[in-house]
Amino acid sequence: MAVKKIWTIDHACGHRVDRDLSNRPADRRAGYARWLAERDCTSCWRASHTKDAEAKAAWVEAKRAEELAEAEAWSAQYRMPPLEGTDRLIPWGIRCRHRLMTAAYTVLVVEGEVGEAEWERIEDAARTITRAGWWVDQRDADPEDLPELLEAATETDRPTENPYV
Template identity: 60%
Template sequence: MAVRTTWNVVHTCGHSVDHDLSNRPADKRAGFARWLGGRDCTDCWKASREADTESKEQWLATKRAEEQQAAAEWAAKFDMPTLEGPERALEWGERSRHQLMSAAHTALVVEGTWDEADWAELEEKARIISRAGWWIDQRDTEGSDLLELLDAATETDKGTENPFR
């Protein structure tokens, strides 16, 4: 007897929907159907995402502005160089750098065994990385991994030393 491919799922919104799960392996269908049952149906999910998008966008814009201001203040305080890259990536890169450096300081100095001399050495390595995209690419990593990531950075991630370029 073959494992069924169509599952009737009662979603948390109360709607009952038949889902074709034939594109999933047979041993994954029941679990996925159970997972679907813990969510709104597609129509309700889409409706809730579209509802009140203006306030969500406003909240996100406010949050990003606050993060950007904190990142700019931090960069100025700790003499971090201006990042390079496409205009649309610069602010995101600055926020990513600030968040990763803050997480690294917490993990290595505050909660770890590093002293300020160790941290100053890491800061110098971080100042060399000026490509915004590099910081964006590292945004989901653990702060404790930052030293290894900085050591692995390539020449294309590092800025030019020519101030007259």
């Protein structure tokens, strides 16, 4: 007698579904059927994950809006210039600049040995960087490296990326 190929699965969600398990080796069908029974059916699984994804997307959107509002208020308070870039890149750049600058202030001034006068020079250098993409590119940088990064970005005699231009 052949091992059955169509199995009736009573899923954890309460639905009963006939599943074709012929694509599995005969000796693994029973174990797979038990495993399926411990889970929701495909329809219920998709429905629950769609809700979760929508809720997460809404939460992320609200969190980004909150961070952007905080970053824009900080930018206005410290006279940071508007950033240039695409409509999608500018808000991201503003948030990245805010995070990096505030973290650098904490590390260098509050916890470190940089004085307020030197910090103002760092802020002045940061004001010259108006390309949102630069700030996004530095989003994972160590805050202690900010002065060096700003110095590298503001050098006037930098070679072009393409030496043949």
